[in-house]
Structures are given as structure tokens and as C-alpha cells.
Amino acid sequence: MNKFLLVSFYFLIFHSIFLCFSQTISPDDLRCEYQLNPLGIDIEKPHFSWILRSEQRNQMQTAYELIISDNYNDIHKKKGNIWTTGKVPSSENIHVEYKGTPLKPFSRYFWRVKVYDKKGKSSMWSNPAWFETAALKNSDWNAAWISDGKKQPLHEDDFYKDNPAPTFRKVFDGNKKIKYARLYIAGLGYYKAIINGDRVGNNVLDPGWTAYDKQVLYSTYDITNHIRQGKNVISITLGNGWYNPLPLRMWGKWNLREQLTIGDPCTTGLIQITYTDGSKDIIPTDHTWQVIPSPILRNNIYLGEHYDARLEQETINNPETVLENPRYAVKVPGPQGKLTAQLQPPIRVIQVVKPLSIREIQSGIYIVDMGQNFAGVARIHVKGKAGTKIRLRYGEDIHKDGSLNIMTTVAGQIKQGNGGLGAPSIAWQEDSYILKGGHIESWSPDFTFHGFRYVEVTGWPGKLNMNDIEGLCLSADVEEAGKFSCSNPMFNKLMENIRWTFRSNLFSVQSDCPAREKFGYGGDMFCTTNAFSFNYDMSNFYRKIIQDHVNDQRPSGAITETNPYMGIADFGTAPDDGSGPISFQIGFPFLIKHLYDFYGDKRIVSNYYNAFKKQAEYLIGCSKNNLMTVDISDHESLDEKPYKLTASAWYYYHIQLIAEFAQLLDKPSDAQKYTSLAKEIKQAIIDQMFDKSTGVFDNGTQSAQIFGLWFSLVEGEDKNAAFERLLETIKSRDGHLSTGIFATKMMFDVFRALDRNDVAYRIANKRDFPGWGYMIENGATTLWETWAYSDNTYSQNHPMFGSISEWFYRSILGINPASPGFEKIVIKPQPVEDLIFAKGYYKSIRGVIASSWDIIGNTFHLQVEIPVNCTAEIWIPSTNGTLTESGKPIEQIKDMLITGHQNNYTIVSVGSGKYTFRSFL
Template sequence: MRRISFILYFILPAMCIMAGNFKPSRLRCEYLSNPICISERHPQFSWIVSSDDNEVWQSNYELLISDNLSSLRKGEGNMWNTGIVNSDESIQITYEGKPLKPFTRYYWKVRLRNQVGKWSDWSEIAWFETTMLDEADWKADWIGDGSQQFVRDEDFYKEDPMPLFRKEFSASNGIRSARLYVSGLGYYEAYMNGKKVGDHVLDPGWTAHRQQVLYSVYDVTSMVAKGRNVLAFMLGNGWYNPLPIRLFGTYNLRDVQQTGRPIVKAELRIEDKNGRVSRILTDATWKVSPGPIVRNNVYLGEKYDARLEVEGWNRVGTPRGTWRSAVKKQGPSGSMTPQMQPPVKIIERISPFSVWKTSSGTYMVDMGVNFAGVASIKVKGEKGRTISMRYGENIHPDSTLNWLTTTAGHIKSMWNMQGGPGAPKDAYQEDKYVLKGIGEEVYTPKFTFHGFRYVEVFNYPGTLSADDITGIRLSADLERTGFFECSDSLYNRLHEVTLRTFRSNVFSVQSDCPGREKMGYGGDMVATAESFIYNFDMAQFYRKTVKDFINDQSPAGGMPEIAPNTGIIINGIGDGSGPLGWQLAFPFVQKQLYDFYGDKRIIERCYDSFTKQVEFINSKTVDGLFHWDIGDHVALDTKDDAFAASCFYYEHVRIIAYFAEVLGRKDDAIRYEKLAEDIRQRIVKVHLLSGTGRYGNGTQGTQAFGLYYNLSEENKKAAFDWLVKEYERHDWHVATGIFSCKMAFDVFRTLGRNDLAGRLVSNIDYPGWGYMLEQGATTLWESWEYPENGSSQNHPMFGSTEEWFFRSLLGINSLSDAFKKIEIKPQPTNDLKWAKGSYSSIRGQISSDWSIEDGLMRLSVSIPANTSAIVYVPSLEGQMVETTSSLSRFLYWKDGYSVFEVPSGTYTFRVKPPSPHDP
């Protein structure tokens, strides 16, 4: 007779009382803290419900918004008073008050009532400022230096001094506020009275200028002085005035993007204490002069001639140099919108690991790690001497620089890849500085960025030491949301290396690499979006990404392979659209914004564009499926592109059916659900070998695809067995590409075989992540092979291990409504002794901390207030589980887990050894 199994759980001493610490915190408007850049007429608000107690829920809220602080302090919301709202929602609360005005600060606060009727104190007062709400609110002109654009391609490579602009103005005493609204194309730096405005670099972010131009808003109140002032700008080419270099010998950005000579548009808005407003606008009264930056390009680098510096150009007084009136220009056709995504900033200064002199007399600098940014150098020497800094990710065996993995678009003579008239034979990254010969000089490139670990310095006077050169690490200023650590040093190293790779590839687009291409490839986003989100707040960054795709959607509906579109199309489906796996980024990123952040607005606003895309894709099928794509990129096994393409087609339709359901569009939901089912059945009929579980050509990749998309429930076990056999055939090494790596991790997690995923990640020989680390990689490679002269050494697309760390090892997953209902289900691998980490969701921080001692599990979890969780404690059937709170409600034991339901709070579970009296 089979013994009936049971689980006992004991309650350790614990208290659950309603203390006075229940409050709203982390108030956000459009995901931002006290922003000054809101152009949305109906902004959305979010807060976190904070409490140190267990089992705390918000049952009501009251939100007040006022256009003056005194009214709000009196409890008056003269713009919006929600009244007492019967709701437990704390995210994406849409403004429904009086019409907002431009250039206005609004103050807001919120209070909450918990489930037992107790009100919190009012939150601290937060605020937001509106900027231009309509294009007509802009009064400034685009201005330039009046120079004509080059006609011949080869002329673009000549020296071309970038313009400096200045405007003197007077300000009275008693300034209440001063805001600078500015866009300088391609890049700019702003100065007020000789000091740089803000800490952004490489501003503004890259967009399709034909559709959209970003501007930034700065609080410059403290920078404006009583009396005379000067506002000044230095411009660079950026993405608005790129070189006509033929990337990969073919693709010229100037053929695709709206381009032009460097221009600037700005408004300085000053309000005095009496409410009077004065504006300083860019127009033809501004003065312009050529500056010391004589070459600059995002790929090839910058040349700065210090002899051409204009003394006093950005300060009050009469500057030296030749100044003339600026010229009003026709700007790009795109609408002006505020830059909401995190700006690029200096995030770290890196001291060299070593410096040595080469046999040829140059100096080689090893920064110790691969990263994105520039090098800053100190130098003292004679006037006119030119020093050069050439960048690369590697060195040759003779210790000379290897720049072959970072040449722009693979333009290099060894491959006979030519960049067109005037382009260098070898398009490496290089910055040059011409000395002015006055004391110690410091040069930091302004309008370029590179991917590198090594810097070779040419023609340096004297002896270069580690104190003379610094690595300037640049990245979008993303807020960290995830933390992970475990007992396996390889996993910890992989985590560190992957995050460095991620940070190297967020320069306003999620790029493939920071050296060779710098472009927003859609497929890479599909492979890694969740991995990025678990580690960083990507809400506004990915909102921009979605807009980038819409900006370049074709008239017929197709999406590009890359956004902003650069003209690169490989195995697209027609009308200038990209391959399906890369088009998939458009809906896939939207889905992550909804699933992680509850951002329903993004799918509402993009729904028409998405339906247009899906209908376009549907019109391009052959026999109801697709037969071409890039497929499972960089897989070692033979790819089955037809199978992958059809799966991507299926996923497009599945997602739009899901969105239609979310938005309440029932007819669309029914229609697209039926279409998705028809596609699934056709895929199974064509690509599944009946009775065997083999999908497509039966590789690791195709099996992962079939199982990830759950194409055949009845063949799931056979398909998984086939997948395992494929891994066994490769001696438990990966042969998967960027998509199926991610998919395989998900398959192992959902089927409860995370031990197999651990075997794959732990390998230190070729091919695999561990092999990269053993070869000294400090960022992830583009290929499984060691990239010596082709592939990039700083590529995020294999970074789906991060999703695995959080979803599988820590077990942190959302069950519904952007982590309103949470799952904690850690799946330890065979050799892992402990793991701990957290994810700061939009609703609060979720943590998972487990260890195994003497074969028994201890699991501690923290669940944010106003949420609940299902907690899976690894255990054997019949083992007793001890918990710290009576609020932990035991549900059942299944498949190696004791399953509990818990409200918000902190809990520890311990699996107890069997009693000696147990039968």
C-alpha cells in the first residue's frame, strides 16, 4: 500500500501588526522622478506601497495635483483631485484633471488606505514640469554657420571645423527659474558663462530625423547671473551629418537618413520672481565662429586642433577669433520631442592596467577591460605636434594593437572591403590632438565613442605613464534594478562581464556593438530584452526603441531590421522591411513594457502600427508560412531558416492576439487567435516529424524553438527528449544561436530541468560562455569562436544568461499584472550551494536568497507591499518545511516543491531533516 505523503510546517515566533510605517514612496511621473521634460497632456503616475509589516494592501488612494505649492500643502488639488478611489492600483494612473499648460510646474502627493481602513500620511510632495506641449510652443529658429554641404564623397573626409555659437544677454536680479531647451544636431555641448550645462554627453539621442528630433531640458537657474551673461554651443556631426562611408562596402547612411550640416535650436526661458518671462532664442542675431574640432565622426573618431581654440568663446566679453552672424536654417522635418530616455553620461573613469612602449616607439595602454567610451590624455609638448590615440579590443602576439574587430562596417584592406571614395582603407577608430604648446594640455574627445580595451598612442612627447591617460566609460545613465550573486565564481564572472557588455551598448539605442556598427538590431533585442530589464530600468529607453521602429515603418507596414533604419536589410520580406526575427522586436519590446511595467498605453498607441505590420507580413506568406530569414543567428549547427521564420510569424500573430485581448478588442482577438492557431497547425504539419518530436532539421536550435513556442503539446516530451539527445551529441556544449539560447533556458525552466541548463553554462571549453571567460573575455563576444580579426568582442546578443540567473536560479517571475502576483521558484543547479539577489520591480523590490546546507534548503524571500506571491520551496515529498509566519499558507507539494501562498512581507522557509521517529 502506498504511504500517503504529507508536509508539516511549523510557525516560528513572528509578529504581524499594522505599524505606522505604511506609506507611498518612490513617486514617479512617466517613470521619472521630478521630471522637467513632460510634454504628455495626460501623464501617468506611479508609486510604491511601502511597509515593514507583512500582509499590507492598498485598498484606496487619493491623489492631489496643484499648480502651486501652497494649495497642495493646504490639501487642495486645484488641477486634479481624484477623491477617494476604490482601487489597489499604484502604477500607470492617468491624469484626468484640468488641461495642463506648457512651461509650468505642477506639484502632487498621494495618500493610501490599507485593507483594515487605516490611512497613511500624505507622501512627500513630488512635482513635474511641462515643456512645449505643441510644436507651436517653439519660438526659436534652427541656426547654422551657413556653410554648404559637400557634394563629392571624398570631400567629407577633409578637415571641416565645427561651429561655435554664442549669444550675450542680460538678466535682472531675482530669477525664479531658468530652463534651457536645446537640440543640437548631430551632437552638441551647451555652456553658460564658460561652464558646461548639465552632464550629458553625445546629446541628443539618435532618431530618424525625418520623423523625430529629440531635445533636452536643463535647469540652469543657478548658472544665470545678474547682469551680462553668455549662452554658447559647440556642435558636432553625430548621426545627423555622417560620413558617406559604405559600411560593409555597400550601406551609406546618407542614402537612408535625413542629414544636414550641424545646426542648433534652443530657447532659454527665464522667469523672475514677479512671474515675468524673458526668452533668449536662437536666431540670426547669434554669432558663429569655426572651432577647434576639425574632424568628427561616430565611427572614425575626432581630430581636435588646440591651436584653433577661440579664447573666451563661451564667456562674457569680446572673444578672439572671427565671428559672423549665424544663418537661419531649415531643420529636419521630424517633430521636436523631449528626450525622455536616460541620457549618455560618464559612468566610470578607468585607470590603465598597464602601459608599455612598443618596439616601434609607440605606447600601448591596456585598460584591463573592454568597454565603450573614449580615452582622456594629458600631454605637454611643442606647438603643432599631433598625437594620435588608436583603439582596439585586442593585441597581436607581438603586443601591437589589433583593431580588426572594430573597423567601421568591416572596412579593412585585408578583406578588400572598401568604403567608397575618400574612405580610409582601414576604418579603425582613432582620435587626434594637435598641441597648442602651452603648459599641460588635456584632451578628451567630445563627439565620438569607441569600443576598446587597448589604446595605442602615437607621437607622444616624453614618457607616457598610467597617470597620463584615463579610460572614460560612457553609457546611458540607466538605474540599476537587479542584483545577483551565487556560490559559483564562473556565474559571478559571467554576470559581471555581461553587465559590462550591456552598458557598452546603450547609447540611446540598444546596439549590437560599440565599435564596428553601433546600430539597433531588432533581433538582438528579442534575444536579450528581458535580461536588460531584470538588471536596469529600461522603461523609457524601450519606449524610445518602440518609437524608433514606428518612425521607420514602411508605407506598406513592414518594420526595418535596424531602428533607426540604416538601410541594412538581410533576408527581409520586401518593401524595405527586415527579416521577421528582427521585425519581431517591435511587438516584443512592447510586450515587455506591458509585462514588466504595466504599460498599457504603449500598446494602445502602437496598436494601429502593429496591425498594419501584421497584415503586411500576412500578405507575404508562401503557402501560409515563410521560408527565409536570417534565422537563429550565429548558431553552430546548420540553421533551419524556414522553420525559424515561420515561428517568428506565429509569434507576431500570437502577440497581437494578446494585445487585442488586453485592449478589449474582442473581434480582433478572436480573429488573430484563429490565425495564430492556423499558423501553428501549418508549422506542425510541415516542420514536425510525426511521432519523433523532431522539429525542422532536429538541431538544438530547432528543438528549442518548437518547445519555446509550445507548437505541439502532445509531442512535448518527445521533442524535449530529442533536444537532450542533441546536447548529448555535442557533449553538453551549446550549438545554439542567439534566439535558441534564450529559448532553451526558458524550456529548461518551465520543464523543471534547470540542472541541464547549469551543465551548459558551466562548461569552460569551446564552445560556451565559460570558454569566453577562460580566454580572458571581459565582455561577451559576437560569436562562439574567438574573434581575432572579424567578429566583435563586445556584443550583448548572447546575454540571455542574465534572464536565466533571475528567472531560474533566483526564481523571480511575474505571474500577472507587472508583478502584482509574483512567483518565487528557485531551481538550483547540481553544484550550486547558494544564490541571492533582487529585482526592483515597478511595485517594489523582490528578493530571493537561498542556500543548501547538508542537503536541505533554506529560502528567504521579500515580497513588496500591495503584492502577493506563490513560493516554491525545493523539497522532497513528505519533508517538513518550517516557516517564519502563519501568513504562509501551504498549498500542495508537486514535482519537488512545497508550494506556499504568501502576502507581502519577508519570509524564511527551512526544510527540516526527517525525525528519527519517522517511519
């Protein structure tokens, strides 16, 4: 019997190995709503995606079969009791919509998929994946909003006095054997939850910032390992965040308390415990929760956090502790926004930075150089007498005498006592900690974040050493999606700086800077959306940002300048209606287009079409003779701005996009209407702002010429003339750019489209002013807000000019989408001058797209990887058309076709797989 079992065991092993090696295609990386095994989604018809793997070239999926079960044993046995698609003839491996029986709230589902290759041969079933629902309807959320019941200060200056953050406490029982447990929680502004003395999860500054009257995000945590049989205790401490801001008057005029949806810190949530016998306990927030003041005396998103460790009550996290004469929570209406599961990546500590140096510039005053500008907080490890107060001030720069320069990080440019009653004369970033004494104490703030490289430390007991302080880098925990490097060291350093800048500005909004403002500007979206997505998976992050735009859309249809909206409305399309400049309103539709182009998500186009149409109709009503005149124009340009041209060009682009979306969604009447209007707008721009005799747009600056070319306002000889005029303006500046944030992004697109990467390279490679090299030569570790160095006003950590990162991927590596979701790909590297190698990849929703090339003598080597289920057009630099792939002439390679020759490129059509080409330059 034992011998029989042993033989059977080995037979199963070898049979499994045989199947693994014999299958030609396999599904992997199963995702639901862009996430691996998402915990807590509230979408009733979620989308499923997977990537495909194969060792064979030119493989395709011809059909799939997907099964879903609410029971792991069933899914393990390849049974789907919730939904079975059967064999579906389709090549689609992204955005397969759920069409089974209605999903239940607070439930886990398991799913698997198998696929069929180009010959109809089936793969093995994938490994099981899962997703878990949260509340699917408002009625599923049986918990109250609660607060501590304290009244808001009556006078502005009282907001700046100590007011300890509230902690809510609840003791509860888990009387049976626990199968699993969940915590669903929203806490405004921010929260920190602790169960039985252990912090829940590693999210910080949670939940993400929204227009709270429209939408409030909640998070889901697996707390199974936190709960024990018997008594348990949970405590929730609330920070002010964006929900209870100080009445700071940003730039001396915008009071955030008058602009944002505000209220007393409050929380809603529920613990759900499921026992092994199938029964459940639910512990919701209600009036029975106790309230205790925390040691956090003050906390503000800009001015920092102040903590008195002497006030800590560690026993509150012991379920056996009985409080004397406790206060109880008060039920409150809450902010009224719809509770929505938070799908965008949460903010977390993504890296710990050790100091580069520590200098004592005066007795007891230390300057800590972290060696890197970033967003986050400092963490200290200190031992000293009770009552000792340590102050931490943050800045991006230092003065010539070595002292801290806080001026580029001052909140809202409040520098001359213009912040309102009670506000500091200069609104710098500062945290403080008061020791309780007796042992080593470790502390970092919970409810604030700063932008900084340098920390000024005062009040330290004894000598401050390198191990006493470190930096915690905070950012949305987005997955890395791409990498780039090349033979140009400055470009590699620039790429490093860009990634630090990008990560410093992902705090549930894509912010302009992590210190002075922290706002999500729509114009920045246009400039850097593609660049962000080549580096990181921004799918769910940008879905959230699109909804932010709709949350704050004006009744007129106008889109605001910042989202969430905080009052800024410079160069609005119409006066006093809350509209942003038309160049910043473009962020909304451009993000919709981006989610479709990069991730193939047509659902986004459909869901937001009506909101965009409302915006388009608003813009039509604001136009006059098919033109616009008001705009912020090419922000941070060094030249006189072509306001009328940029305003009208953006108007044209809005109408172009709504026509494109209408066509995509099969709305022929809208498509015809907006297509016709776009033609009229284009002609009006040409008639009013283009000189056919000279090729000059508007005032003839680099920005003006680039806008005209990027929007394809002219063709043929007119286009050639406009481009020649652009080259002349660049030559007149000794090969430098003079563009602002919009035309800089567009410039690289124009040069790529016209095969003039030589010009782009020379501009990008400049080391003097203005340019990226100038920033690096002057010690920058992140991107500046302006081309010029600023030590007083402008941010030194601003993503706007990071659009050049898109150029690295699309022009140097040559990775470009040719259809939505990269189903069709163009690989067209554009080698230039002294660049002798470049390598990198982009992990698309369909899989990794890689491009790596080098030049040895006159020989060009190109290695390419194309995901399964995709096709590609490879443009290989070649002067004589002689090509080999893996050492063989192209003509001898099966399933590979030369489709043309153009501008010293040979164009080859291929399917999926890895390829190695060689050509001669």
C-alpha cells in the first residue's frame, strides 16, 4: 500500500511538471480593480485583468474561462459557484467585467482563470486569487459618526492654542474562536487605530483628502491577528488634517476654513468579527465609546505637530483598564459625503533616510543634512529629563552661514504677519516633543508632513549624534512601473531627482509641492501624468483624482483650479464663478484620456462623459467668436506669454477630446456636433493668430510655436515654416529652452513626432541656465518650481518640469502606445549624438515592455520585449536596411515582417516575445 501511494505521489508530481512545461501560455498576476487581492472594494461589478506568460514568440490568447467562488475549497477544485463564464472566445485579458449574481457586502471571493493560445490549446488554471467586498450600499454601513463633543473656538487666535487631539476607546469581547476579523474605518481629518496595544496597519495620513461634503474615503484592515479570544480594546486617535484646518490666510487672503468642508474631528467605523461557527459580532462606533485627550497638543498639516509624552496614558490600550469618570463620544451628522472604499494606494513610510551630516552651528543648535530633499517627517530617538522640549524646524535650504533657510517652504507665503489673527508671523514647518523621561524615547509625528532636506534641532539633551535622528519618507505607496538609465550620467541623476520629486508629491492628491501649498493643480496633471505613469502604476490614484474634479465641479460646469478646491481661481474662464484657468481645467479630461490610453479603461470615459460634456458646454458659453482670451498661459515661461493663443488652443483641445469620447461611446450626434465645432475653432485660431508668410504663431516665442505645432493647427508647408521658426528661437537662445511647464512637455512630443530628437537632446543636456542640468550643477536633489534658483520664494520640490521623464521612455527608449492599454506598441528609439546606450522598461497593464540598445562603432544593437497578446511595430535605426535578429537575416525569421523604410529606420512588425536586433548606422 505504501509503495502504491509513493508511486502515485511521484506520478502526480511528474504529471504536474509535464503540464507546466507543455503549456504554451499561462495567466499570471491576476488583478481585480488593478489590485492584487484587494481587501475592501465597493464596486458591484468589478473588473478583472491578468497578464500572460509564454516562452514562445507571437503567442496570443484566443479565449478565456473565468470562475468565481465564495469558497476556497470549491475554487481549489476549479468550481465556480458564484460565476462561471464558460469558454469565451476573446483576446481580452484586461477589464473583464463581472456579470455574475449580485455580490454580497463584507465577503471574500476567490477566482481563477485559464486561457487558450493561438491554436486553441488550453493553459492550466491560474493560481487562485481573491478579492473582498466592503460596504456595497449605504445601508451596509451601520455605524455612527462620533466626535468628542467639544465646541470649535469662537475666535481665530484660539485655534492656535493647545487643543489635544481626541482618542476614542472601546472595550469589546471576542468570546468564541475567531475565524477572521476586519476593521472598516474613516477618521477625519486623519486617524491612528490601535488594538490591544498594536497599531493597525501601516497606512499614515489616512484617509485620502477629498471634498468631504461629496465623498469620504474609508479603509479596510485585516485585524484577525490583533483580536484575541476574550476582552479586547481599540483606540482611535484623530488628527485635524484637511477637515479641521487652521484659519491660515494663504497668501494673506484664502482662509482654508472658509473654502474647505470642515468640522470637528470625527470618525465612523465598525469591527466585524467572524467566528469559526459562522456567527458574527459587529462593534460599531456609537455613543458608548469613551473619549480621552491624547498627548498630541496641536497638529496641523502645515505648521506641524506638538507632542507632550508626559500626557501618555499607555494603560488605555489594556482592555482590563477601567477609566474613572470617563467622558463619552457624541453622535454627530458627519460631513455628509458618500462613504467610499479607498482604492488608491495609501500613504506609507516608503523609505528611511539617514543623515548625511550633523553640524552644531551654535551652542545647542544643530543642522541635520539628510542629503536629500523629500516629503515626510523626522523620527528621533532620545533620552533625557522629563519636561525637556525638543524643537524640529524643517527647510529645503541653508543660508551661507549654515543656518536653516525656511523661506521656500513657508505655508502660503505667510511671511510678514499676513496669515490672520493668531497665525505665526512666518508660517514655517515645526514639530516639537516634550520628554516624559526615564528611558530612550522614539517619536515621529502622526498627523503632519513636511518638505525638507535640512532639520534644525534645538533643545536636545546632550550631543546630537547620527543615530539619534532619521528621515521618514512618506508617499502614496504606488507600485514601480518603469526604469530608465543611459550612458549620460547627468540624465541618470536627473531621473533620480525626478523620482524623488514625484514620490514627494503623492499624498492622495498629486501636489504641486509638499510644503508651501500641498494642493492638486489641474495644469500639473497635463504636464506630468504620462511621466508619472511610466514610472509608477497610477491607475487607481488617477481614478481618485478624476473623481476629485467632479466632486468640485461648479454648477456651471466649470472645473476648478485645484482639486479638492481651496479657493484659488486665478485667470478663471469667467469672473467670480470659481473656474480655474482653462489650461488647468484640462487636467480633468486629459486624465480621462490618460486612463483610457495607458490602461485601456473605457469605463472611465463612459462614467465621466456627462460631467465632461457639462464642462465643454460651459466653455462653449464662455467663448467668443470661437476663441478664448483668458488663461494663465505657459506658466513659468521665460518669455512674454501668448495668452490668447494658449487659451484658444486649450479650448480647441477640450472640444477635440469631447468629440473623441463621443465617437468612442457611439454618440454620433455629439460626435458630429463637437467635431464640426473643433474645426471652426481651429480655423479661427489660424485666421487670428498665425502669420502664413512667416510661420509665426501669436508672438513667435518658443511657447507659441510649440503650442501651434503640438495641437497640429497647421499642416504641410505651414507646419514646416512654423517648425523652422521654432528652431530659430532656440538658436537665438544659444540652444536653450525658454518654455514654461506646458510647452516644455509639448516640446519633447513635437521633436519626437518630427524625428528631431537631436534638438531635444541638446536642450535636455544643457548644464547652464535655463535647464535641468543647471539645477543639478547647483546641488538640486529634486526639481525646482522655476528654471532659476530661488532661496526665498519658490519651491525646490516641484514635479511640473518632470515631464522630461516621459521623453526618456518615449524617445530615448522608444516605448509608445499605439492603441489603448498598449495592446499595440511602437518601439522607436531615437539615438542621438554621444549617447551610446540606454536601457529600461515599462510594466504596462498587459505586461513588461522592454527596450535596451547600445552603439558600438557603427553597429546598433536593440533588445526588445513585447508582452504576450500584444503586437509591435519596431523602428530600427539603419542606414542601409541590413538587419539581423538573433544573428539571422530578418528575411529568414518566421512571423516577422519588414513593413517599410522611413527616415533611416527599418520598420519591422512582430508579435510577443524577446528579440535581439542588429543594424548598421
